[in-house]
Amino acid sequence: MTNRYSLKLAHINDTHSHFDPSRVQFLLSHEQQSYEVYSHSGGYGRIGYQVQQARSQAADAGQDFLFLHGGDSFQGTLYFNQFKGVANADLLNRLAPDAMVLGNHEIDAGNQPVKQFLDTINFPLLAGNMDLSQEDPLKQDRLAGHPKLFNYVPEHGSAKVLLKPLGDRQLAIIGITLDQMKEIARPDEDTHFANAIATTANTVAKLKAQGIDHILVLSHLGWDKDKELAKEVHGISLIVGGHSHTLQGDFSAIGHNALPYGYRVDNTPILHAGKYAETLGLCDLEFDDQGLVTTLAGHNYFMLDKHLLIEGEQEVTAATYDALKQQLVTHPGILWDDELTEINQVIAQRYRPAIDALEHQVLGFVPKNLIHTRLPSKALPHGSEIAPWVCKSIYHETRNLDIQVDFALHNAGGVRQSLNKGTVTMADILGRLLPFALPLVKYRIQGRYLYQTLESAINSATNNSITGTGAGSFPYTYGLKYCYDGRQPLGARILQLEILTEIAGEMQWHSVMPDRLYSGVSSAYTASGKEGYQALLSAEQQESIEALTLPQAFIRFMQREEGLHGVMPPHVLYTSHLDGH
Template sequence: MTIRYTLKLAHINDTHSHFDPSRVQFLLTEQQKQYEVYGHSGGYARIGYHVEHARKQAKASRQSFLFLHGGDSFQGTLYFNQFKGVANADLLRRLSPDAMVLGNHEVDAGNGPVKDFLDAIDFPLLAGNMDLSQEEANKEAPLRNHPRLFDYAHQEKIAKTLLKPLGNTQMAIMGITLDQMKLIARPDDDTLFANAIDTTRNTVNALHRQGIKHIIVLSHLGWDMDKQLAASVDGISLIVGGHSHTLQGDFASLGINALPYGERINNTPILHAGKYAETLGLCNIEFNAQGEVTALDGSNYFMLDKHLIIESEEQINPEVYQQLWQQLDDHPHVLWDEQDDEIHRVIQQQYRPAITALEHQVLGFIPRNLVHTRLPSKALPHGSEIAPWVCKSIYHETKRLNTELDFALHNAGGVRQSLNKGPVTMADVLGRLLPFALPLVQYRIQGKFLYQTIESAINSATNNSISGTGAGSFPYTYGLRYCYDGRRPIGERILTLEVLRIQHEQKLWYPVSLDSYYYGVSSNYTASGKEGYHPLLEAQWQHPLEELTLPNAFIRFMERQQGLNGLLTPQVEYTSHLWP
């Protein structure tokens, strides 16, 4: 007799404080015409309703049920800026996940906010390769031995695992997060991260020795690393992931490119659910007695408003509107706006009023759309159009402190979104453009280390000769311009590097001398050497600017200038090693 085990799974990841429904766009075709269709999808109240519905379905069918979060609940919107994780813990607790894995943005401000989060939630936080064996005794915010934290068992070199019933057997869930955490986040100095693949392999082997074959890895490694993990470690039943904002599912008829849901590597299905609580992953899974997934049926699902916005050069008649609406209603992976009324009430009454006030506070106007892209491209050869304005704001607001300054330097990942033409509100800046309240740091550094910094950061952003940490490390500047050619040998890719001097109201550019010293300003994230910026640690000195953070420098500049006016001369010249 063949033994089969069934599981109904719900999953989300990278929700980033998007408690309200998020704006989404579809490209629909009707009568050989294409229409841009906009709606709002997801949010915690809708997710809460559909997860509870799935939970009841599983109970009625006598299935096991799991609801998992793939990490990065923190940051992202004004809700986090205003409530610093309190709302995240409260609303996640109301969603009742079975487990969440630690994401990198949970440790943007060190271990303290993680401790606060753990104290406020009532579900397990999995961080199976987070090594707290060196944690200092009597520290203010200790994580070691916290009852809701499943961290690294240092002596055994395995992840502490969560066990859940699956029919007449047990299923193990381990959480594996980025082992490069110190390069992209700010965990405390006494917190280490063991190798993700080695920890997973050791843990799988240990579970097999205990007779446990049904093993889920709840991962915050990203799509590419999840594939590498599946290929490297035999015996993983399923990977439920996050970090890369990867959407899976068949949405081609909606004009959305996505990867196949449950794509298998080494016979291990991998599941991701996009970003920002826009979609919810729901599936039915069947396992054999050896822990292998023998069937997986499901997808990610949009949870849409019933009211749509349709853009077209022609007037939309009611018949076309109804046909487009019907296309969405007929799509197998579209749900609608049923919601958990209690979660909705808490958001609207307890948290929303503070956000609404900021949405009505206008800082200034911008005359055209400013597009943000992390890397330059053929369409945007100088890269982001908004990141240089952020750098200019940092530069000018630092100069106003009567401090000596030559340039501003900032990483692309610290800027999150484009800005559209028209009024810019406090909510746009704090909630979307610059949601990370990073302090600014001034430093004095020798020219040779500036050459090294720019090249190293770009190499890291593009994986040029090194294994980087993502495109977010690409450098944008004001008062410092450079030309990078990725086709040249490492160490010779910065063809020119110049610093701006203003003499008699005239702007002049001079080559950066290897031996001379220059004054710069960056966020403390960048100045601490993250993501390829380690040459900045060679600065002669670094001084924090207590009165300035990244977003408030931009806000002050916007208010002073009443917007972003004029044109910025490009300060980035870039040739990719991948371009012919």
């Protein structure tokens, strides 16, 4: 006789410090008319309530229950900027997940915040391919041996495994994160990440040899890599993932495209739950005694305000409002705004007052909209209108500390959005424009490496003859202006490179000489050679500017200038390799 093993599962991922409900939009139709429906969804209070309900239902039904987080709790909102990981750890403890996998944003600022997080949380943090075997045993923020961390076991090439009861068997949970962590985050130098697929394969084989067949991978690899993992490694019962902000479920009737919930690759279902704590995945699973998922019934759920804001070309009558709301009421992926008041009270009393203060702290005035785009385009031939101002602020505020620099260089992805005309608050900068509190680094570098850096970063951003890491690597500058032609051969695409030089008290543009040394300032992320900036590692010296972070430089500049005034001359002349094709 085949036994059936039943599990109720709740899952979230990429919550990025969105403790409050997030604004969401749906597109609904009624009597041949389209309507935009706005509401707020999710947040920790609502998620807490739904998880509590699911946990009670599982207990009543005699089911095992699991609540998992697919990584990237850090970054994202003013709450993180203000409280770092402290609020995240506190509020996640109140949600009480059974486990979380390490996301790349947890390690944006090195290992120290991970250590502080581990010291505070009441649940295990899984990072089964995080290799700490070369970690300095004397370092202050040592992670190796931490009782809450399930990391890599190099002797076996496998992950430490979390075991949970599943009927009369055990369910093994393997946490696997991105193995390109050094390219996209900032782990300490002595911290390495083993190959995600190989580590999973070795761990699954080890578990099977021990007679454990029910194996769940909690992954922070992203949708495409999860599909590859399911295809490459046989014997995984289920993958619960994150990183790619993938929404699953049937939401087409309310204007959201999403992948099927529980999508299978070679009999392994994959589950993701969107982003920003807007949605919660809930499902009932049955496994056979070989570990195969035989039934999966569930959905991702929005958790909406009971009051909706509806806009349409026609007047929205009471009858139309009721009809549209009824469509949401009957939708299989909609829950409402029931919440745990104790979580909301903690947010309101302990954390929100500091955020409200930032919303009211005005830094200055911006006389026109400054659009942020990562790449130049026909509409914006010189690219972003705000990124050069960020570079100008880094340049001037570094010089104001009596640190001599010739130029500032910053990547497009380090600026998160446009800045609208009008007053600009501290919250606009810290919460939206520059949410990553990256340290600044000064370096001395030969001119030849500046040519290489700019070309490599642009090639990486545009996939011009190399496989890039995305448009976020596109370089913006101040005190340095360049002309790039992507149609030219590799190594000859920077046609002109000039630097702003002070001669007899006057600022003049001069060609960058390959053998001459120049002083630059960039964020620690860019200066570490990631995303096409590897030539910066050829700098003769790099030193961290302890007194200044990227957002602090912009804030100080805005306060001193009382806004962003005057004309910013273009520093980028760009011709795409696609032009003329």
